[in-house]
Amino acid sequence: MTxxxxxxxxxxxxxxxxxxxxxxxxLLPSATVLSGNDAWVTVDAAISNDLFYFEHHALQLDNxxxxxxDGKSIAPENLSKGHYRSTFDVKLAxxxxxxxxxxxxxxxxxxxxxxxTKRWRGKADDLATAIPANATDVKxxxxxxxxxxxxxxGKPTTETLKPTGVGLEMIPVTHPNNLVAGxxxxxxxxxxxxxxxxxxxxxxxxxxxYRDKLNDSKVTTDESGTFSVTWPxxxxxxxxxxxxxxxxxLKDAQRRxxxxxxxxxxxx
Amino acid sequence: xxxxxSAALTxxxxxxxxxxxxxxxxxxxQLNVAEYHKPYVAVWVEADDGxxxxxxxxxxxxxxxxxEGTKWLKDMRQWWRRTGRELTMPVDGxxxxxxxxxxxQIRFDSTARPLSGLTPGKYQLVIEAAREVGGRELxxxxxxxxxxxxxxxxxxxxxxxxxxxLKLAP
Numbered sequence: 001m002t003x004x005x006x007x008x009x010x011x012x013x014x015x016x017x018x019x020x021x022x023x024x025x026x027l028l029p030s031a032t033v034l035s036g037n038d039a040w041v042t043v044d045a046a047i048s049n050d051l052f053y054f055e056h057h058a059l060q061l062d063n064x065x066x067x068x069x070d071g072k073s074i075a076p077e078n079l080s081k082g083h084y085r086s087t088f089d090v091k092l093a094x095x096x097x098x099x100x101x102x103x104x105x106x107x108x109x110x111x112x113x114x115x116x117t118k119r120w121r122g123k124a125d126d127l128a129t130a131i132p133a134n135a136t137d138v139k140x141x142x143x144x145x146x147x148x149x150x151x152x153x154g155k156p157t158t159e160t161l162k163p164t165g166v167g168l169e170m171i172p173v174t175h176p177n178n179l180v181a182g183x184x185x186x187x188x189x190x191x192x193x194x195x196x197x198x199x200x201x202x203x204x205x206x207x208x209x210y211r212d213k214l215n216d217s218k219v220t221t222d223e224s225g226t227f228s229v230t231w232p233x234x235x236x237x238x239x240x241x242x243x244x245x246x247x248x249x250l251k252d253a254q255r256r257x258x259x260x261x262x263x264x265x266x267x268x
Numbered sequence: 269x270x271x272x273x274s275a276a277l278t279x280x281x282x283x284x285x286x287x288x289x290x291x292x293x294x295x296x297x298q299l300n301v302a303e304y305h306k307p308y309v310a311v312w313v314e315a316d317d318g319x320x321x322x323x324x325x326x327x328x329x330x331x332x333x334x335x336e337g338t339k340w341l342k343d344m345r346q347w348w349r350r351t352g353r354e355l356t357m358p359v360d361g362x363x364x365x366x367x368x369x370x371x372x373q374i375r376f377d378s379t380a381r382p383l384s385g386l387t388p389g390k391y392q393l394v395i396e397a398a399r400e401v402g403g404r405e406l407x408x409x410x411x412x413x414x415x416x417x418x419x420x421x422x423x424x425x426x427x428x429x430x431x432x433x434l435k436l437a438p
Contacts, residue, residue, distance in 0.1 A: 036339030
């Protein structure tokens with residue numbers, strides 16, 4: 001395969017993006033719009049098929065972080081891991097918008113040793129020592145995943161909505177805690193801080209257990225990475241997207257970068 | 269002299285008419301429910317295009333210790349989104365305690381705040397009620413400001429609000 005063809009195929013796969021995912025990872029806050037001077041949220045975190053039910057795995061909270069309205073990290077409280085879900089609490093001590101996120105980075109490798117195929121998964125830093133020197137057919141992919149949700153006490157603010165510039169991220173154009181059924185909301189996807197164009201975004205309403213159809217909608221980002229959704233009704237929604245490219249910081253590796261957010265749409 | 273006096277009287281009779289008056293009557297229905305709490309009610313005026321908001325009244329649990337009654341202000345969803353979240357409650361002249369079932373009247377004069385800030389145009393009177401362990405209801409009564417003739421308009425609620433009446437006197 002020529003290098004040109006290889007690049008073309010990679011580009012094509014980036015455009016196809018979002019392969020059918022077996023499971024969905026999510027954060028589910030107890031409320032997203034809060035008032036009063038002693039506001040708290042408790043958050044469920046799980047990996048499941050149906051949204052938003054705990055039926056598969058608890059989400060690991062090792063890489064959980066919470067950004068306060070001033071952009072500084074806040075320690076979540078009462079972390080606990082159950083069989084099907086993890087939970088944590090956040091005290092919303094300052095008015096404004098908080099970003100809850102679980103950001104994972106890692107690497108996958110497959111290789112052959114003595115004719116046998118082996119698989120490895122772990123931290124990118126451990127990759128060099130994880131693969132034996134006599135391994136052949138080494139295939140490495142870097143994985144970045146970001147799972148987010150947003151909550152606001154009082155007036156929505158935007159300090160926490162800034163991207164980090166690493167991997168696939170969403171920059172809200174419409175504030176994510178100012179969403180109302182029947183209205184249109186606009187968001188931008190960025191990959192390493194640059195517009196992520198032509199990426200398919202899947203939007204799935206919660207409450208899957210009580211209906212026969214998934215009722216998901218798919219939108220594709222435009223040249224500036226922008227996409228819009230008109231909310232058919234109130235409730236929690238799960239939005240997700242992923243891309244593959246060859247821009248891994250690991251040598252000869254593919255990269256898969258994914259983003260998912262839980263957002264709440266209120267009734268009119 | 270007699271002429272002068274009558275002229276002065278005429279002036280007196282005419283000048284109050286420069287001050288229009290708005291009377292809003294809000295009927296909070298008696299509900300036959302297991303657990304009843306008096307509703308939170310927000311009353312405001314917004315320009316027909318939703319642009320300009322003038323708050324008239326917010327009835328909430330102002331007496332709750334440590335101002336904890338503010339926790340449920342967001343349940344008046346539309347009010348919260350449009351203006352509530354911008355305010356730090358309580359606000360003098362705006363907030364007052366929740367009211368019991370019955371008809372309540374509030375009166376505003378065009379020469380005093382908040383109506384003094386209302387420029388001529390088309391508006392809607394909006395009333396939103398939200399009740400703890402109960403429902404929520406929002407009613408709108410369109411009107412033109414200032415009134416050229418006496419106006420009487422009303423809207424009727426189905427669950428959380430009874431009849432809302434707006435009377436405007438030029």
